[in-house]
Amino acid sequence: MDWSNFWSIIWLFFWSFAFIAYLMALFSIIGDLFRDHTLNGWWKALWIIFLIFAPFITALVYLIVRGQGMAERSQKAAKQAQSQADDYIKSVAGTSASDEIAKAKSLLDAGTITQDEYNLLKAKALQHPAQTV
Numbered sequence: 001m002d003w004s005n006f007w008s009i010i011w012l013f014f015w016s017f018a019f020i021a022y023l024m025a026l027f028s029i030i031g032d033l034f035r036d037h038t039l040n041g042w043w044k045a046l047w048i049i050f051l052i053f054a055p056f057i058t059a060l061v062y063l064i065v066r067g068q069g070m071a072e073r074s075q076k077a078a079k080q081a082q083s084q085a086d087d088y089i090k091s092v093a094g095t096s097a098s099d100e101i102a103k104a105k106s107l108l109d110a111g112t113i114t115q116d117e118y119n120l121l122k123a124k125a126l127q128h129p130a131q132t133v
Helices: 007-035 041-053 055-092 097-110 115-127
Strands: none
Touching: 007 041, 007 055, 041 055, 097 115
């Protein structure tokens, strides 16, 4: 390749971009195949075999035939991951000092703790307020 020619460099960038885009599509298809629990194992194996021996046409056919389901499965996985992240954040997020004092007050009103214990819990809550998200 003649590196002194501007168009040779542009051509190299174009084919590099096309190859990387193809690899991304290929990995997305393979990931979708294994994410799809409704598809039989034999069909998955058949898709993989076709991806190996006729990669471009198989990828194109897969995206046309199963593209809608691929998008739905991807969206479902993203929602599930977001839900798990939200649940985790809620589980580790601390409560505010006012929440701790309110809980201690309800325990005092119920007679579960004494006034001295309430004062101790209140002092701790005011001394070390938990971080909120």
